[in-house]
Amino acid sequence: MLAWTIYISFASALVLMFLPKDRPAAARVLALLAAAAGFGVAAAAFFQSTPGEMVTVVDVPWIPSLGIRYHLAADGISLTLVLLTGLAAVAGILFSWNITHRANEFFALYLALIGGVYGVFLSFDAFLLFVFYEIAIIPKYFIIAIWGSTRREYGAMKLALYSFVGSAMVLVGLIAAYVVSGANTMSLMELARYPFPPGFQFWVFPLVFVGFAILAGLWPFHTWAPTGHVAAPTAASMLLAGVVMKLGAYGCLRVAMTLFPDGLGPWGFDVMGLGSWRDVIALLAVIGIVYGAMVALVQKDFKFVIGYSSVSHMGFVLLGLATLNTIGLSGAVLQMFLHGVIAGLLFAVVGRMVYDRTHTRELTALEGMRLAKAMPFAAGTFVVAGVASMGLPGFSGFIAELQVLIGAWNGYPTLTIVTGCGILVGIAYTLRVMQKAFFGDDPVAARGSAADGETVHALDPISIPERLGAVILIAASLIVGLYPRVLLDRILPSFDSALFQWLRMGGGQ
Amino acid sequence: MSYLETLRLAVPETILVVAALSVLIADFTMRTSDARLRRVIGAMVGSVGCTAAVAWLLVMPAHAEVWQGMLVADPLTQLVKVGLLALTLLTLWVSVDSDFTAHVGEYFALILLATVGMMFLVSAEDILMIFVALELTSLSLYILTAFNKRDVKSAEAALKYFLFGGMAAAFMLFGLSLLYGLSGATNLKAIASALAGRALDPLLIVALVMVVIGFGFKVAAVPFHLWAPDAYEGAPIPSAAFIASGSKVASFFILAKVMMLGFAGVEGEGGWLEFRSGWVPTIALVAAVSMVLGNLAAIVQGNVRRLLAYSAIAHAGYALLGVLSNDGQGIGSLVYYTITYGLATLGAFGVVAVVGPRRGEALGAFAGLSRRAPLISMCMAVFMLSLAGIPPLAGFFGKFYVFAAVVNADMGLLWLVILAIAMSAVSLYYYLQVLKQIYVADEPADAPWLRVPVVIQVVLVLIALGVIVLGCLPSLLVGPLRHAVEAAGL
Numbered sequence: 001m002l003a004w005t006i007y008i009s010f011a012s013a014l015v016l017m018f019l020p021k022d023r024p025a026a027a028r029v030l031a032l033l034a035a036a037a038g039f040g041v042a043a044a045a046f047f048q049s050t051p052g053e054m055v056t057v058v059d060v061p062w063i064p065s066l067g068i069r070y071h072l073a074a075d076g077i078s079l080t081l082v083l084l085t086g087l088a089a090v091a092g093i094l095f096s097w098n099i100t101h102r103a104n105e106f107f108a109l110y111l112a113l114i115g116g117v118y119g120v121f122l123s124f125d126a127f128l129l130f131v132f133y134e135i136a137i138i139p140k141y142f143i144i145a146i147w148g149s150t151r152r153e154y155g156a157m158k159l160a161l162y163s164f165v166g167s168a169m170v171l172v173g174l175i176a177a178y179v180v181s182g183a184n185t186m187s188l189m190e191l192a193r194y195p196f197p198p199g200f201q202f203w204v205f206p207l208v209f210v211g212f213a214i215l216a217g218l219w220p221f222h223t224w225a226p227t228g229h230v231a232a233p234t235a236a237s238m239l240l241a242g243v244v245m246k247l248g249a250y251g252c253l254r255v256a257m258t259l260f261p262d263g264l265g266p267w268g269f270d271v272m273g274l275g276s277w278r279d280v281i282a283l284l285a286v287i288g289i290v291y292g293a294m295v296a297l298v299q300k301d302f303k304f305v306i307g308y309s310s311v312s313h314m315g316f317v318l319l320g321l322a323t324l325n326t327i328g329l330s331g332a333v334l335q336m337f338l339h340g341v342i343a344g345l346l347f348a349v350v351g352r353m354v355y356d357r358t359h360t361r362e363l364t365a366l367e368g369m370r371l372a373k374a375m376p377f378a379a380g381t382f383v384v385a386g387v388a389s390m391g392l393p394g395f396s397g398f399i400a401e402l403q404v405l406i407g408a409w410n411g412y413p414t415l416t417i418v419t420g421c422g423i424l425v426g427i428a429y430t431l432r433v434m435q436k437a438f439f440g441d442d443p444v445a446a447r448g449s450a451a452d453g454e455t456v457h458a459l460d461p462i463s464i465p466e467r468l469g470a471v472i473l474i475a476a477s478l479i480v481g482l483y484p485r486v487l488l489d490r491i492l493p494s495f496d497s498a499l500f501q502w503l504r505m506g507g508g509q
Numbered sequence: 510m511s512y513l514e515t516l517r518l519a520v521p522e523t524i525l526v527v528a529a530l531s532v533l534i535a536d537f538t539m540r541t542s543d544a545r546l547r548r549v550i551g552a553m554v555g556s557v558g559c560t561a562a563v564a565w566l567l568v569m570p571a572h573a574e575v576w577q578g579m580l581v582a583d584p585l586t587q588l589v590k591v592g593l594l595a596l597t598l599l600t601l602w603v604s605v606d607s608d609f610t611a612h613v614g615e616y617f618a619l620i621l622l623a624t625v626g627m628m629f630l631v632s633a634e635d636i637l638m639i640f641v642a643l644e645l646t647s648l649s650l651y652i653l654t655a656f657n658k659r660d661v662k663s664a665e666a667a668l669k670y671f672l673f674g675g676m677a678a679a680f681m682l683f684g685l686s687l688l689y690g691l692s693g694a695t696n697l698k699a700i701a702s703a704l705a706g707r708a709l710d711p712l713l714i715v716a717l718v719m720v721v722i723g724f725g726f727k728v729a730a731v732p733f734h735l736w737a738p739d740a741y742e743g744a745p746i747p748s749a750a751f752i753a754s755g756s757k758v759a760s761f762f763i764l765a766k767v768m769m770l771g772f773a774g775v776e777g778e779g780g781w782l783e784f785r786s787g788w789v790p791t792i793a794l795v796a797a798v799s800m801v802l803g804n805l806a807a808i809v810q811g812n813v814r815r816l817l818a819y820s821a822i823a824h825a826g827y828a829l830l831g832v833l834s835n836d837g838q839g840i841g842s843l844v845y846y847t848i849t850y851g852l853a854t855l856g857a858f859g860v861v862a863v864v865g866p867r868r869g870e871a872l873g874a875f876a877g878l879s880r881r882a883p884l885i886s887m888c889m890a891v892f893m894l895s896l897a898g899i900p901p902l903a904g905f906f907g908k909f910y911v912f913a914a915v916v917n918a919d920m921g922l923l924w925l926v927i928l929a930i931a932m933s934a935v936s937l938y939y940y941l942q943v944l945k946q947i948y949v950a951d952e953p954a955d956a957p958w959l960r961v962p963v964v965i966q967v968v969l970v971l972i973a974l975g976v977i978v979l980g981c982l983p984s985l986l987v988g989p990l991r992h993a994v995e996a997a998g999l
Contacts, residue, residue: 017887063906063984065991066913127909131900138899141941145949153949161938168934172927175909179916 002045002057002122003072005038005082009089009115016108024103031107032093035114039086042118046079052493057122067184071125075497076490077253077333081121081246084340087476088242089114091344092235094469095352099147099233106147110235113139113244120247126174126255127186130167133247137163140228140236140244147233149355150301155231159240162214162224169211170251173204177259192258192499198265205263206277209256213281215248217314219288226307234351237303241310241343246336249317253332257321258499264324282322282408286415286422289315293425297432302354302361305433306346309389312426313339313397319419320404328407329500330491335400337487338388338480342397345385345473352466353378354437357459363433367440377462379438381470386430388477391423396481515575518582518632521562521590522625528558529621536614544608551617552601558621559598563591572996578634578696584993585840589631589762592848596755596855597624599968603859604747606962607866609657616656620751623649627759634697634770636685639763643681643727647674650756653748654740666743673726673736681723687716688771697770705774709786717772721791724767727760729818730825731799741818746865749814750858753821754851757828761847765832765840768792769999776835780921792829793925799826800932807939813861813870816939817854820896823936824850827929831911834918837994842910845986849895849903849979856892856972859965860885867957872942877952882961886947888973895976897940898933903979908933910987 012034016027049055054075062070074082092110099106112135119132137160144156178186181194196204214221225245229237257264264278274280292312299305313335320332353375355361372379388395391402401423408416480487494500516523532554536547571582600620610616626645633639651674655667689695691712692703707713725733741749768788777787784790803823810816828850831843861870863885868874879886895904912926979986 063987065984065987066910131905134900134905138894142944142948145945153945157938157941160941161934164937165931165934168930171909171912172923172930175913175916175926176923178913179920 001041002055002074002082005041005086005118006072006115006122008034008037008041009111009118013108013111013115016104016111019104021102021104024100027103027107028093028097028099031111032090034111035086035089035093038114038118039090042079042082042086045074046083046490049074049076049079049490051076051490052496054494054497056124062125062128066186068127068186069125070128071187072119072122072128073124074122076492076494077250078121080333080337080487080491081250082118084246084337085114085117085121085243087472088239088340088344091348091469091473092238092242094465094472095238095348096233096235097463097465098352098356099235102146106143106233109139109143110239113143113239117239117243117247121250124188125186126177126188126191126259129188129251129255130170130174133170133251134164134167136244136247137167140240143236144228144232147236148231149233150230151227152231155227159224159228162221166211166214166221166248169207169214170255173208173211173256176200176204188254188258189499196260196262198262201260201263202267205256205260206280208260209252209263209277209281212248212251212256213318216245216252216318217248217288217311218281218318219284219291219311219315222288222292222311222314225311226304229307229310229347230301230303234348234356237306237347237351238344241306241347242340245310245314246317246340249314249321249332249336252318253321253329278322278324278411282319282412282415285315285318285322286412286419287315288312288318289419290422290425293422293429297425297429300363302363302366302433302437303347303350305363305429306343306350309346309426309429310339310343312422313343313389315422316401316404316419319408319415323404323407323411325407325410326492326495327403329495330488331400331403331407333491334480334484334487335404338396338400338477341473341477341480342385342389345381345470345477346389348466348469348473349378349382349385353381353462363436366437370440372438374459375462377467377470381474382434382438384474385477386434388481390427390430394481396477396484399481399484514573515580518571518573518575518580520569521565521594522628524562524565525558525621525625525628528555528561529618529625531558532617532621533614536617544611544613545605547613548605548617551613552605555601555617555621556598559594559601559624563594566591566594574634576635578698579638580629580632581634582632583997585844585990585997585999586631588989588993589758589844590628592844592851593624593627593631593755593758596758596848596851597621597751599852599855599972600747600751600755602964602968603750603855603862605964607745607747607862609659609745612656616653619649619653619656623653623751624755627755630759630763633763634766636688636695636697636700636767636771639767640678640682640685643763644678646756646759647678647727650748650752653751654744656748657745660743662743663745664743666740670736670740670744673733677723677726677733680719684716684719684723687712687719691716697767700771701773707774709775709777713775714786717775717788717791720767721788721795724760724764725795728757728764728825728828729822730795730829731802731822732795734799734803734822734825737822738815738818741821742812742814742870746814746858746862750855750862753817753858754855757821757825758844758847758851761828761832761843762840765843768832769835769840778921779833779919779925781924783921789833789835789919792833793922796826796829796833797925797928799823799829800929801826804932804935804939807936810939811872813872813875813943814858814865816872816943817857817861820936820939821854823932824896827908827911827933830915830922830925830929833922833925834911834915836914836918837999838914838991839911839918840999841987841990841994842907842914844990845983846907846911848986849907849976852972852975852979853892853895853902853904856888856969856976857896859969859972860889860892863961863965864959867959872946873950873953875943875946876950877956878947881952881956881959884966885961885969888969889947890944891973891976893940893943895980897937899937901977901980903976903983906980906983910983
């Protein structure tokens with residue numbers, strides 16, 4: 001049944017492509033129905049699943065002569081991310097309710113992207129996973145280039161090329177693994193069982209890991225993320241930060257780390273205190289956390305603040321992967337889900353609620369508008385999302401980051417302390433942007449032009465679809481924040497499976 | 510070994526020759542009619558010929574060899590011929606709405622004759638026969654390039670193509686004659702067995718390099734590519750499409766055969782920093798520079814046809830990897846790659862044939878096409894993304910198959926695969942430039958009106974579907990290819 005998430009998305013994308021062009025309302029209703037159906041299927045599968053069990057959905061030969069199979073399956077990790085995708089898809093469409101310019105194409109590309117993302121999370125054949133992974137690249141380019149804002153063509157091309165370079169590295173690694181194993185199979189399970197020579201893993205692991213991690217915003221390959229997020233239309237920023245960056249992190253975990261676990265092991269020599277690829281990843285992740293937060297602190301553009309905060313938060317995911325213990329890894333997966341929800345909310349407020357109405361994202365300009373009075377709902381949403389993003393206990397960001405930090409303390413006490421400082425900077429930039437954008441009380445800016453008082457009143461009220469989308473995401477964030485076991489019960493047992501046993505042995509834990 | 514047996518093996522080729530003559534006669538009887546009607550009749554007669562030949566190939570599988578390899582029919586060559594005929598058929602219908610000549614009959618006849626040359630080329634395992642078939646193909650293509658007499662560029666393109674081609678043919682003939690002198694045989698396998706155990710002496714090296722030059726010209730690989738951008742840009746669009754698709758399939762196939770069969774024993778070593786002279790490092794070098802130069806030069810092109818030419822050079826580099834794997838899987842992947850590449854390129858030229866005559870062929874001429882002609886824009890997107898190697902289109906699987914085959918055959922060639930994949934990441938940039946014009950840019954207000962003929966629309970949709978289906982279900986072609994390769998004993 002889970003496979004229908006993919007088919008529904010692609011089929012409705014195809015239908016939308018050929019629908020009459022002059023009915024944007026029909027297009028978005030159809031898109032919403034398709035996304036909701038996908039979400040429904042994902043949620044049903046998620047709650048029906050037995051913790052710790054891997055469910056095979058489809059497994060048939062696809063290209064028999066090369067041993068490539070069409071193998072869709074799901075374990076707790078896949079299910080969590082599929083659920084996130086469904087959630088983000090529905091919310092994204094609710095926040096694109098005002099798109100009328102070439103609406104059919106917009107929603108068709110949007111659903112094609114969603115279909116590709118579902119496919120990646122459900123693939124258990126490396127070739128199939130790669131195919132879905134690349135399918136997701138092209139829609140992103142067009143969505144940003146056609147419907148985007150600031151420097152959209154630049155941002156779109158940069159994002160497409162970064163993704164494609166990353167996937168090129170992955171492809172090299174996969175072909176090498178396919179040939180070296182000599183087993184004529186691309187199955188992730190089979191390949192994970194094959195003991196690749198350590199010397200081979202030494203160079204293939206970083207190649208594949210970095211190839212995927214480019215999309216997860218690993219510092220210093222993160223530069224596509226802020227420009228891409230800012231250039232993208234609201235729904236696309238929500239998806240990019242919310243789901244697409246997770247594709248990268250998921251690939252790191254599912255492909256790079258399980259196939260080449262010895263690549264994480266110690267090299268046997270030290271380079272500037274780093275003794276393995278694992279150390280390198282942890283260091284880069286922490287640099288990403290701190291750097292992203294510091295850069296976010298000084299941005300003048302509202303959306304860039306959120307763009308850099310995504311880089312910072314994805315650093316936690318990568319740090320969690322580098323811990324190689326169950327608590328850190330499950331924290332990483334939890335963080336993927338929560339950041340998907342929170343980043344979606346933040347981008348929705350910035351892109352849809354604020355920018356579409358005020359037509360500016362300059363924090364200095366917003367300061368004079370007293371948006372908290374004009375749009376209390378937007379301000380309230382942003383405060384909730386911001387607080388969750390800061391990691392206040394009781395809100396969802398806290399648990400995931402705490403788990404990652406606990407996991408990291410074992411191997412990297414110094415880095416953990418540095419990360420703690422990064423969290424402080426995170427609080428600083430969130431409060432700063434919250435204050436400037438919504439609760440600005442700068443009398444100078446307010447007096448800046450006499451018309452300001454009028455524009456405040458001229459803003460359209462927050463529409464029903466927007467409220468609905470925000471409520472869905474806030475609810476998800478609160479539920480998981482107060483009762484994380486709803487996800488952890490399914491994530492944790494997945495790491496006990498044979499796949500990750502090898503990983504933990506290889507990592508020298 | 511009777512003449513009757515020879516004729517039986519050459520029935521498909523004979524059918525095409527008859528079709529070519531019929532086109533000439535049919536067109537001769539209706540010289541005063543409307544030009545488009547004449548083109549439709551020409552394409553129809555040609556299609557009947559192609560279909561009959563395909564039907565014969567499918568219904569009467571042959572596995573025989575006559576005149577010491579002058580004509581070889583086995584499942585693999587039959588499969589390649591079917592691919593060639595399909596590409597020819599599509600080219601015929603792409604030509605129907607291109608109005609560039611009054612000599613309709615001659616034009617269609619030449620396309621069919623070129624196809625006959627390619628089919629003989631595919632079937633030949635004898636250097637004399639290879640040369641004759643190659644010349645039949647080349648001469649037809651030179652004339653097809655020059656066919657637009659109203660356009661100076663067409664004449665210039667043909668002259669360049671002809672002069673370079675003549676030189677390359679001379680090199681190749683010289684190389685082949687040296688090969689004959691060394692071995693005393695003209696059959697590829699006999700040459701290989703006569704040369705067995707012989708060290709790679711200077712004479713053999715000269716012969717090898719000369720042959721590589723000759724074929725390098727045919728497949729437009731660097732540094733023998735200089736004719737390609739001009740010929741692709743200047744030739745009438747259907748001719749350019751044919752040069753880029755059908756002739757590539759045949760040339761690559763025979764190149765692989767000559768290297769694998771004729772130069773068996775002098776492969777050498779192509780691994781990084783482990784080079785040992787032989788044909789593998791030679792071809793590896795040509796492939797590497799083709800990929801790099803083709804892709805980098807394509808980035809700066811402002812004319813879509815020149816862009817396609819440089820992309821063809823880059824793709825020649827990728828396809829040469831299939832030759833390098835030097836085994837059955839390699840040649841299977843090569844055939845898959847060239848056929849799917851031929852389809853995508855043919856389709857791309859078909860779109861240019863719609864837009865070009867009215868709006869020009871600069872990138873900007875395609876601005877806003879998606880809103881003017883959504884269907885062919887969608888087709889163009891499929892072709893460009895397939896050429897860039899985006900799944901689930903055929904171009905992606907083609908690349909994967911070739912790369913996997915070559916690494917499988919020789920892990921040492923991984924450096925070439927890494928280079929190829931890196932370069933295909935570069936290529937996405939310029940393919941996206943075309944699509945950016947089509948989908949993102951807005952149509953200028955003064956853009957001339959655009960007519961999209963129904964026939965070409967149908968052909969383009971068929972080609973696009975072919976690219977999608979072969980990409981989603983590669984087994985449709987890979988399965989038969991594997992059987993054919995096994996049956997052919999390569």
